Amino acid sequence: MSQPFWRTSLSAVEPNKILIRGYRVQDLMGRCSFGDVIYLTFKGELPAGNEGRLIEMIVVSSTDHSFLAPSIDATRFVASGGVPLQAAVAAGILSLGDHHGGAIEQCAKLLQESVPAGRSAPEIVNDFRRRRQRIPGFGHPWHDRDPRTLTLIAKAKEWNLAGPCLELAHAIGAELGLPVNIDGVISGIISDMGISWHYGRAFFIIPRVVGLAAHAVEETTRERPFRAIDLNDIAYDGPPERDLP
């Protein structure tokens, strides 16, 4: 039988009252940054230090990446079909899977399970090598010295928000001979904040919506409808034209 009852600890709504984790939304609007509210929503409590500022930096870091990301390209094609903004944005979000931002979830899970268990970087790396799997959160197709990661790491240290998870990420990177990429750094930071890995992908989804919306509007207002890949870029390697048997 289905469960007729819904429950949530996130928010409560009455006429003219909206509570987020117990706080009145108008109070939050006056005093808290969007980064604070992301922290509050995911953790249940407001930050004690500069966690909200660091989350604000995380979301600023990942808004856009030109056409060099499947998310942006998917949104461009969908926008060209003649759809409302939310549909074009949703298409881009759908691409944020295991190979595109999804590594935040996987890497945060690894760090959050490994640190309490006392597993070392060499153990972890050997374990993945044995299973012939890539460790998520290391290396980048475009950026080997990603300025976003350097900035985040510097601020996490300055604000005493760098802890054992970010440290383990660095150790794994050193062991692999690969830089911790933007996904890996975000994983380390949110893990040290005590945010569950289940929320990992959200830290990429939230900011990317800004870029996706802008690309959708640009496509709709500047370009002709109905995009398609150019015939010259397509190779067909199936059966030649044939008659039905």
Add this chain to the structure above:
Amino acid sequence: MSQPFWRTSLSAVEPNKILIRGYRVQDLMGRCSFGDVIYLTFKGELPAGNEGRLIEMIVVSSTDHSFLAPSIDATRFVASGGVPLQAAVAAGILSLGDHHGGAIEQCAKLLQESVPAGRSAPEIVNDFRRRRQRIPGFGHPWHDRDPRTLTLIAKAKEWNLAGPCLELAHAIGAELGLPVNIDGVISGIISDMGISWHYGRAFFIIPRVVGLAAHAVEETTRERPFRAIDLNDIAYDGPPERDLP
């Protein structure tokens, strides 16, 4: 206040019993084609003649279009992000908007409103010209003598399923000097069957899911992850690199 009560005339479910418009699903499975069941679901009754066979032809006609459609391209990019099949397929479906199959809804609405009102093709064309709008369902970026439309029209006539709506579509095309395209022909046929224009896009969504699923699997199993448009195909025309003020 919200409405706590849900109602439907489409289907009923009890343990070990599923009724579609009153018919037991196992009875339909044995005796009806998928085209029959589409007709039944949308109209409420089973076809009296060859309507189900013609719908079967409609859905066969629109399963795939190589990379030359935003839907396929969106699904390819999303699949490359590392997502489950349903997410890649959903992204392609999202693109089926006003400029990509959505014309079936618009054209069917036009036909279903114009035929009972006795509006002629010249009146309709003049009206759109006055408002400087394109009439949906005419002309095609790739196919000016689309073999799919010719086949559908021939069978609709053979099976006595071509009526005043398809006739009006032809008259509008003649007035415009443009061929009725696949969207327009489907619009005419479903309108003559008495299927509401609200269902129009479904006749493109249903078959395209087959092609989208196949492209998603092909992308996932044959290609490397994380597709992006090639740098050489991108022009940036925004502000040059600059310092913060």
Add this chain to the structure above:
Amino acid sequence: MSQPFWRTSLSAVEPNKILIRGYRVQDLMGRCSFGDVIYLTFKGELPAGNEGRLIEMIVVSSTDHSFLAPSIDATRFVASGGVPLQAAVAAGILSLGDHHGGAIEQCAKLLQESVPAGRSAPEIVNDFRRRRQRIPGFGHPWHDRDPRTLTLIAKAKEWNLAGPCLELAHAIGAELGLPVNIDGVISGIISDMGISWHYGRAFFIIPRVVGLAAHAVEETTRERPFRAIDLNDIAYDGPPERDLP
């Protein structure tokens, strides 16, 4: 670097010509059922026997399930937000994950790996029990003697399309003391047809689009906009109203 080159073995398009796996689409429209074309698209060749008819039965079996499925309910809520048909349908499709039709992929993978390896039902069941995992494709929250599964199994046998994969599914069900559910039966059948498990979810996505489209239209044309769960069905168990610190 990105890969600028696109390839497909599925279809080819030239002006006024669309080939699906080499066959002209207008030829397929005249002679093949939608089930045949699904088989052709996924396998690369047309069926030799009644495979297309059995696939037609599979897709007829899963079009709708009233409100007793997350897919239908998601589409209802999204439709009530005031969106085009394709967006409402896409939302329902998105729910077709590991717990909702996704079992077809998982079960087909299990069967397709186990049969060639000669693994027996008791081995498989013990293996899952050791890992404390549920085997996908067995048991159903609503239907313990699902008439759809009985019908599919009977026809698969009648048409000599039941092979070792469907047999293994039955043996696993017997070992578990649970009926093979609709996902499990579809898994066995497509596996015996030699269709890769990667396509598994597609056999549920394709038909469900019909029901989703009908529910979206029914919601839009019969109900008031902006559905929400009733206040009386909601329990808030988060922090009580509080002041900012």
Add this chain to the structure above:
Amino acid sequence: MSQPFWRTSLSAVEPNKILIRGYRVQDLMGRCSFGDVIYLTFKGELPAGNEGRLIEMIVVSSTDHSFLAPSIDATRFVASGGVPLQAAVAAGILSLGDHHGGAIEQCAKLLQESVPAGRSAPEIVNDFRRRRQRIPGFGHPWHDRDPRTLTLIAKAKEWNLAGPCLELAHAIGAELGLPVNIDGVISGIISDMGISWHYGRAFFIIPRVVGLAAHAVEETTRERPFRAIDLNDIAYDGPPERDLP
């Protein structure tokens, strides 16, 4: 023919360099709020005054609304199907249509076209009444004195960011005898900032992603899979069980 060439004025990417509207992303991370970056992305330039702070308040205002919104409910159902986070979030976003946040686009368009044309509130109201249409952005099913709107209006005035568009919104509300709702206030504010109505829905999509992600995680981690509406809440009003003809 398709257009093989992609262009954007939004961002540029080179190895180890990401420019947003010309600014290096690491510079923005250090000095700008997320609200500033939203403004920059959509307008092309950084705010001259407190625009970024006001946008930060706008996005804080709309993160969550318990189950009393189709977006949250859709995400809950989709999450219960067993899908990755981005798919559950995308489903909720899809519902943000004409009846759910989409009014921001419609109302902003109305204001941005009416103010330069010098159209008065009575003219606008009479025009909509003549066409028997609702003016988007006024009245709310839950909140007749929405604390979010009061807070936004107060700050817009305090920071000299309230202009003729917000004023016209108030005048229309007075004429209608309905409060300007959260959509209407956001419309007025972004219009006075000179942000095109095309971006309207984005101001609701961006924050709602936070709530949707949290609801998806809560559903996945606290509830059993496969949600469905309770049988007792469903009425079937279609044909009774019947035999095939």
